[in-house]
Amino acid sequence: MAAPLISEVLPGFLEEVVHLLQGSGAEPLEAQLRALRIESMCDCGDENCASFATAAEVKVASVVELQAIEGHLIIDLSADEKICFIEVLGRPDVRYLLDEYRESLK
Numbered sequence: 001m002a003a004p005l006i007s008e009v010l011p012g013f014l015e016e017v018v019h020l021l022q023g024s025g026a027e028p029l030e031a032q033l034r035a036l037r038i039e040s041m042c043d044c045g046d047e048n049c050a051s052f053a054t055a056a057e058v059k060v061a062s063v064v065e066l067q068a069i070e071g072h073l074i075i076d077l078s079a080d081e082k083i084c085f086i087e088v089l090g091r092p093d094v095r096y097l098l099d100e101y102r103e104s105l106k
């Protein structure tokens with residue numbers, strides 16, 4: 001089964017991230033974000049964590065920290081400027097949707 005698009009599982013969150021990109025200097029990431037798939041969810045076990053990988057291989061070369069109103073949102077980029085991981089902390093709403101999605105696969 002193909003990994004789901006972020007836009008399928010977290011449509012509201014995706015729009016929030018795109019909105020936060022405005023004025024950050026990282027606006028060009030929008031097109032990439034809209035086509036990204038949730039390859040795997042973070043397995044750190046922290047209940048505040050709703051982070052997920054968007055590439056099969058996560059090698060972080062730089063980060064874009066967004067000024068989120070709630071929680072912490074950080075976009076991790078690999079050396080070739082591809083988004084490989086999205087760090088989401090303190091966002092129970094995102095965690096809930098990810099858990100629901102994971103449950104739906106069972």
Ligand SMILES: [Zn+2]
Pocket residue numbers: 042043044045046049050051
């Ligand atoms: Zn985690």
